[in-house]
Amino acid sequence: MRYMMLIHHDEVALANAPQRELWADYAAFNEALAKAGGQSSAGERLQPASAATTIRTLGDKTEVLDGPYADTREQLAGYFMLDVADLDEAIAWARRCPSSRYGAIEIRPLADTYPKPDKSLRQG
Template identity: 65%
Template sequence: MRYMMIIHHDDEAMAKAPQRELWAEYAAFNEALNKAGEGFSGGLRLSPSKESTVVRSHAGKTDVLDGPYADTREQLAGYFFIDVPGIEQAVEWANRCPSSKHGAIEIRPIVEPKAG
């Protein structure tokens, strides 16, 4: 089953984390995913939430908001796609993700297109 692991973390907490160690952990995590052959299909880090732009359209009016939309400490920070037998394996990979120590990893099943 294919899942998206959505990384949410506190930008300030991540900035305080020892960066060299954090990125070494991510390199090891990426290598482990690749070696596991679990259908790893890439992941990307996003720029900080303060650099985001949110667009909403309602009743013919467009609203543009700079900066994070959600008024929370944890913001969307990046993602990975994995293909594993089930949710248990997805949870194991999410737990191994270095950002799980600095926020949360949301796991969502991918809705596969119907054949035909």
């Protein structure tokens, strides 16, 4: 089953973390994920939330806002794609993720491909 593991962390807490240890932990985590095989992939980091731009459209009016949508200390920081047997295995990987010590890890199953259109609805 395919999951996206979304990393949300407190940027201040992460900046105050012991950096050498944190990046060594991430190197070990990425190596373990690679050795596990399957379709799982190393994560992608995002720039800090201060670099975000949020677009919101209400009716015919569009707002462009500087910064993230959510007003919270924890911000979306990056993600990993997992291809594992089940949710329990995805949870085990989330527990091992170094950022779990500095925020929250959201595990979300990927949607199946879009359903094929019903041919009976086609005109012509």
